[in-house]
Amino acid sequence: MNEKLNLMKEFTKGIVSENPIFVMLLGMCPALAVTATLETSLGMGLLVIFVLTLSNVLISSVRKFIPENVTIPAFIVVIATFVTIVRMLTQAYAPALFDALGIYIPLIVVNCIILGRATAFASKNKVLPSLIDGLGMAIGFTLAISLIGILREIFGTGAIAYGVYLPLGIQGSILNIDSPLFNIAILTGPAGGFLILAVLLAFFNSRKIKKAEKLKAERKRLAKEKRAAKAKEVTA
Amino acid sequence: MLSKLKTSLVLTVIGLLSGLSIWGINELTAPIIAENQAAEELGIFIELFPEGIRVDQEAVEDGTINQITTVYDGDDQAIGTVLRGTANGYGGEMTVLVGVAPNGEIVDVIIGDNSETANIVGGLIEEYLPNLNGQPISEVSYDAETGATLSYNAVQTVVNASRNLVAGDPLIELLEDLGLSGTYEETTLFVPATNAYTLSAGGEMLELTLDSGTLYVLFDGLTVYGAGGSADPLIVDAINAIQGASIETLELDHPDRTQIIRAVADTVATEPMEGEFIFASRPYVVDGETLGTTYLGTSIGFRDDNTFAMSFLETGELARIENIVLSDTPDYYRDNVEPGFEGLYGLTEFSEVFANDVFAGATGTGASVTDILKEAAILAGGDQ
Numbered sequence: 001m002n003e004k005l006n007l008m009k010e011f012t013k014g015i016v017s018e019n020p021i022f023v024m025l026l027g028m029c030p031a032l033a034v035t036a037t038l039e040t041s042l043g044m045g046l047l048v049i050f051v052l053t054l055s056n057v058l059i060s061s062v063r064k065f066i067p068e069n070v071t072i073p074a075f076i077v078v079i080a081t082f083v084t085i086v087r088m089l090t091q092a093y094a095p096a097l098f099d100a101l102g103i104y105i106p107l108i109v110v111n112c113i114i115l116g117r118a119t120a121f122a123s124k125n126k127v128l129p130s131l132i133d134g135l136g137m138a139i140g141f142t143l144a145i146s147l148i149g150i151l152r153e154i155f156g157t158g159a160i161a162y163g164v165y166l167p168l169g170i171q172g173s174i175l176n177i178d179s180p181l182f183n184i185a186i187l188t189g190p191a192g193g194f195l196i197l198a199v200l201l202a203f204f205n206s207r208k209i210k211k212a213e214k215l216k217a218e219r220k221r222l223a224k225e226k227r228a229a230k231a232k233e234v235t236a
Numbered sequence: 237m238l239s240k241l242k243t244s245l246v247l248t249v250i251g252l253l254s255g256l257s258i259w260g261i262n263e264l265t266a267p268i269i270a271e272n273q274a275a276e277e278l279g280i281f282i283e284l285f286p287e288g289i290r291v292d293q294e295a296v297e298d299g300t301i302n303q304i305t306t307v308y309d310g311d312d313q314a315i316g317t318v319l320r321g322t323a324n325g326y327g328g329e330m331t332v333l334v335g336v337a338p339n340g341e342i343v344d345v346i347i348g349d350n351s352e353t354a355n356i357v358g359g360l361i362e363e364y365l366p367n368l369n370g371q372p373i374s375e376v377s378y379d380a381e382t383g384a385t386l387s388y389n390a391v392q393t394v395v396n397a398s399r400n401l402v403a404g405d406p407l408i409e410l411l412e413d414l415g416l417s418g419t420y421e422e423t424t425l426f427v428p429a430t431n432a433y434t435l436s437a438g439g440e441m442l443e444l445t446l447d448s449g450t451l452y453v454l455f456d457g458l459t460v461y462g463a464g465g466s467a468d469p470l471i472v473d474a475i476n477a478i479q480g481a482s483i484e485t486l487e488l489d490h491p492d493r494t495q496i497i498r499a500v501a502d503t504v505a506t507e508p509m510e511g512e513f514i515f516a517s518r519p520y521v522v523d524g525e526t527l528g529t530t531y532l533g534t535s536i537g538f539r540d541d542n543t544f545a546m547s548f549l550e551t552g553e554l555a556r557i558e559n560i561v562l563s564d565t566p567d568y569y570r571d572n573v574e575p576g577f578e579g580l581y582g583l584t585e586f587s588e589v590f591a592n593d594v595f596a597g598a599t600g601t602g603a604s605v606t607d608i609l610k611e612a613a614i615l616a617g618g619d620q
Binding site for chain 2: 065066067069070073074077078080081084085088089091092093095
């Protein structure tokens with residue numbers, strides 16, 4: 001039961017408390033560069049899920065055989081292999097996504113989240129927790145960049161398109177809002193990534209600060225009550 | 237020793253497994269990727285010739301053009317040809333597709349795979365390539381100023397190679413028209429804004445881009461053999477009228493006359509030199525008067541070799557710097573290097589100017605100018 005709880009904690013930490021984008025500020029390059037639409041964000045997310053999960057599993061399973069002085073080169077080779085594989089698969093089965101993500105697919109090799117999880121977690125833990133950790137972190141990354149993608153696409157174009165980059169079999173768009181508020185062209189350009197990320201970071205940080213302030217006030221109140229109770233006891 | 241052996245063994249095994257898995261996936265995906273690329277190209281062919289339903293492809297070994305695709309309509313009639321070629325641009329190899337209608341008109345020129353700067357390619361697509369559409373490929377002419385020399389040069393190379401395959405090589409035809417047999421080879425004759433060729437039959441040929449079109453002038457020394465091309469027929473006829481005489485006798489009331497005579501005279505007068513950077517010199521002539529010497533030099537810039545012509549008066553003063561070949565970014569050169577030239581004209585002594593970094597912010601390109609200028613100043617008798 002306890003082990004199950006731990007695994008659940010490992011899985012959810014990447015999504016919420018240790019989210020790579022909004023909390024740890026890792027993997028910023030694709031978060032800014034390929035989030036012009038929901039589909040490109042989701043596409044990049046799926047590739048990162050593939051690479052991060054499999055590299056965590058493989059590194060964890062061979063961790064005892066890799067000499068300590070060559071861990072980084074060995075990890076890089078493993079990660080680069082998965083990235084090359086995912087690149088070829090994307091070019092073959094999702095050519096539109098391949099063209100849209102361009103150079104950012106090979107750049108997954110140098111994404112800090114992947115090497116970070118390999119060194120900080122997979123190289124020190126068993127296969128199952130490493131798999132859960134990789135999956136949770138990658139899903140957290142995917143959700144975060146998808147949120148940026150949704151906001152940029154909705155406020156930039158007034159619609160969410162589907163089937164353009166991902167091989168869904170059908171093409172179309174939803175929402176289709178016709179309003180100047182949802183036609184802010186700058187959001188679909190390079191500056192849009194910075195603007196939306198800044199707004200989201202400000203939002204999540206303000207919530208974090210408010211929570212910390214509430215916690216501080218509660219601790220203060222408890223200490224005060226404790227002191228009052230002690231004084232009462234002494235008087236009695 | 238054992239631990240080192242273990243380390244090598246582990247890395248070897250990881251490398252082997254990595255290579256094997258990549259090879260396996262490549263075997264699986266390579267045919268699908270090739271199919272995708274073929275389908276993408278088919279889409280381009282149909283976009284160029286919307287009535288096309290079938291294509292017939294032929295591999296070509298031309299050096300530039302590598303594939304010719306003929307597009308057929310529902311009645312199995314050929315409705316167009318698409319020539320695919322590659323040439324080197326700024327960022328490496330660039331694929332260009334040229335669509336030609338059966339009547340020899342260019343339907344469209346499309347830039348395919350390339351590693352060029354995105355906004356330069358965007359500028360070419362929006363501003364310059366549409367000018368080629370509708371032109372007869374046999375007499376295609378290009379914009380002289382594009383602001384994207386190397387990328388546009390690559391397009392021109394592929395379009396010219398397409399023209400040679402579709403309509404025949406105009407240079408060979410020109411040679412035949414003038415009663416000359418044989419072939420030609422591109423050469424560097426140090427003349428700005430021209431292509432130059434040496435003829436196997438003897439003599440040289442210059443390709444000049446004039447406002448009215450392209451002019452080919454054939455000559456040996458200053459003696460003219462003839463001319464051709466898409467330039468104003470008045471110019472072509474005037475040159476052909478003086479066949480066997482010196483180019484300086486050209487009687488032509490036209491603003492391009494000076495440029496034509498100067499280009500030929502410059503080529504003839506150029507003498508090879510063996511300096512560190514300076515490779516040739518020629519008299520510096522203004523309005524028929526020799527005022528000094530022009531030195532031609534090449535030095536490596538930011539990306540590759542840049543060639544400049546630097547003219548000095550007999551007194552050793554710098555009179556003019558002219559760019560002949562620029563391998564670096566044209567906009568960067570124009571904004572950061574060229575403006576510095578004004579401050580150098582009239583000087584014989586440059587060490588103080590260079591110490592003050594006259595080409596601030598343009599290290600590689602500016603250094604190529606400095607290299608050539610230092611050597612040219614010594615040759616001109618000034619003190620560097």
